[in-house]
Amino acid sequence: MELRNxxxxxxxxxxxxxxxxAKRLGYTQPTLTLQIQxxxxxxxxxLLTRIGKKTLLTVAGKKLKGHVDQIFGLIxxxxxxxEELxxxxxxxxIAASEYYCRHHLLPLINTYMEMYPHVRVCLLPLNSVHAIQSVKDHVADIAVIASDCNEMDIKQTFLEEEQTLLVVSSDIYKEQSPEEIFSQYPFISYDKDCSFSTIIDxxxxxxxxxxxxxxVVGGSDETIxxxxxxxxxxxxLGENVIKKELTDGSITILQQVPEPITTSAINLKVRTEEPxxxxxxxxLQKAWGGTEGQVHCP
Structure with a gap:
């Protein structure tokens, strides 16, 4: 039995x-008819029957169609x-926050695609909670997240650890003691959908x-x-996000926060060996340290 037929x-x-x-296959109609016969x-x-002007599948034709679809699906x-070999x-x-996409992944993608020109990279802007789910749902192949992912079917690759700091405007700090700041000013927070909220809690x-x-101002560390x-x-905030402001003195550190931001890449374990x-x-492990280490809506 010929695959062509x-x-x-x-x-x-x-x-x-x-x-x-015939047009779709590039054959003449007589050739197509001979192959079916x-x-x-x-x-x-x-396999085929005609009722009026309509061409229909017979019972045998319907059964064969199911088998043929399976055969060509396997092929x-x-x-x-x-080809993957x-x-x-x-x-x-790749799923990642907008900040990771902009400050880490975009500077790296061109280099990666020069190394592997047959790959086309698609960035999917999502916070860590949704990025993890996108990997589990096979929507994303890889996600870059700013949280732990302890699920059994997920492989987590460490990329970076960043110090977190409790900070305030230096103008306020000059006028108020830390106790007065805590009692008189609101805390500016990420929303609960961001994994960074775990560090805050x-x-x-x-x-x-x-x-x-x-x-609560959402998930943007730039807005905060x-x-x-x-x-x-x-x-x-993460130390890298406010590095410039700490240097120019516009932001002051009130306290160091014990829990750091841990940045990782994740993928399904069963897919780890895919090229x-x-x-x-x-x-990513080799190149990540060469990009600007910042976090946006972890």
């Missing part, structure tokens, strides 16, 4: 129109796996004291930094 039958069964099927003779079953999977190729989808739980009031500079309150994931993880 089976493929012709599959297309005819999909189109149920000999003219369209050859297949019917070999199987000793009529496509086989060809894909064989030649090296990375196709689409690599742990900090206040250990202090056994909650903020007098709170402003601007709110601190504007004197809206105090906040917990795209394997090569990008290796590349």
């Amino acid at each position: 089976l493929k012709t039958f599959q297309v005819v069964a999909e189109e149920l129109n000999l003219t369209k099927a 050859s297949l019917e003779k070999e199987l000793n079953h009529t 496509e999977e086989m060809e894909k796996e064989m 030649h090296g990375p190729s196709g689409i690599l989808t 742990q900090y206040f739980r250990k202090r056994e004291q909650q903020p007098q009031s709170m402003i 930094k601007r709110a601190v500079l504007n004197g809206n309150g105090y906040a917990i 795209n994931i394997q090569t990008f993880n290796t590349f």
